[in-house]
Amino acid sequence: MNISFIGCGHIAKALIKGFSADKEINIFGFDKLEDNLKWLNENGYKYLSLKACCDCSDIIFLCVRPQDMHDLCNELASGNLEDKKIISVAAGIKLDQIEKLIPRNKVYRVMPNIGSKNNLGITAVFSKNDNQELLELLKILGEAYEVDNEDQIDLHTVLLGSTPAFFYDLLHEFESRVEELIDDKDQIRVATIVFLSSLITSISKGQDLLELVESVASKGGTTEAGINFLREQRFNEIFSKAVDAGIIRARELSKD
Ligand SMILES: NC(=O)c1ccc[n+]([C@@H]2O[C@H](COP(=O)([O-])OP(=O)(O)OC[C@H]3O[C@@H](n4cnc5c(N)ncnc54)[C@H](OP(=O)(O)O)[C@@H]3O)[C@@H](O)[C@H]2O)c1
Known part of the structure; x- marks a missing residue:
């Protein structure tokens, strides 16, 4: 072919x-x-x-x-x-x-x-x-x-096409904090890869994501403090709004 x-x-x-x-x-x-x-x-x-x-x-x-x-x-x-x-x-x-x-x-x-x-x-x-x-x-x-439905292509474009950039950007911030712990750039990247691999393994059997959150965020602990902050700041909502911003741009492109 x-x-x-x-x-x-x-x-x-x-x-x-x-x-x-x-x-x-x-x-x-x-x-x-x-x-x-x-x-x-x-x-x-x-x-x-x-x-x-x-x-x-x-x-x-x-x-x-x-x-x-x-x-x-x-x-x-x-x-x-x-x-x-x-x-x-x-x-x-x-x-x-x-x-x-x-x-x-x-x-x-x-x-x-x-x-x-x-x-x-x-x-x-x-x-x-x-x-x-x-x-x-x-x-x-x-x-x-x-x-x-063709509108779903716009959602796919952003949700699967654009979000790798959102995740890379977040990982960039993550690695800049790991830099406070590890000097060597290669070692930092290895740490990131092991960390992401563990996330992939933990979701690979279809586990409920909110149960996984609970399994890390013990009552009164450090994770709970962090996740409460993210929720107060509507972090997930901001992510979703970023997806919506991409969809709006896709619709504009169809009119250009
Ligand atoms: N990047 C992604 O992850 C991604 C994912 C899904 C879909 N897309 C879609 O894929 C398309 C390309 O994106 P891209 O990021 O690959 O863009 P890109 O890196 O800018 O590549 C487009 C290439 O096409 C060339 N070109 C323009 N007009 C042409 C013509 N008439 N004949 C032959 N070549 C021509 C451009 O040359 P000049 O620069 O000289 O004009 C450029 O080299 C976009 O429509 C985008 O929506 C991208």
Whole structure:
């Protein structure tokens, strides 16, 4: 199977790395940026012109920024894309908007996340076609599921696509406090990894999360003092409002 990536920036690189786990997949790319063509070349992938990518591929991933989607679709409209799956990963750009620009084609909205790079992605799919074949393919990248309402793509975009940045930012603060205990940067990172691994292990059997909170926060103790503070400050509500802010931005992008 041949897959092309138009726009080979951050998310395309993650998808390319993830799909590389399947040796039956041939990967091609096209980008306007010389650095990204160099990356393809250095990592053993072939770069072609936009037309050649489209001609040789069964599946074409459109991985440009939302504001570049209109121009790219206009460029694609003159080509013969029948029988090919056209996949947009652009946040906020509606399926109808893409279908208007490139009519008569099988278009899908796919929302991956950066975990795809290590085959630990969670990807959502929305389209008016049968998604089963595509879902099977996307499972190479990790978990994949379909949504039946396009608005859910915006929620997925932020909840699974953007929140890695929220968590990295929180971990940055966490590590800056660990620095008060450990000098060595590598050792700090090892400590963070062991700490996160223990969290993953503790939730891996479906344990109730609030029971896990209770198991750490003994009455009158240090954890209870900290968690009470977080709750007074509405920390979880702030997290949820950050998700809502992302969703509002996704809706704005669909109108730009
Ligand atoms: N990053 C994520 O974690 C993530 C997750 C899910 C979805 N997405 C979606 O993925 C898309 C790309 O995001 P990104 O973070 O990967 O952006 P990015 O790193 O900026 O990559 C986009 C690349 O596409 C190039 N490009 C623009 N127009 C083009 C065209 N007509 N033909 C070929 N290449 C073109 C850009 O070149 P120039 O810079 O020269 O314009 C740039 O190199 C966005 O729509 C975003 O919503 C991203």
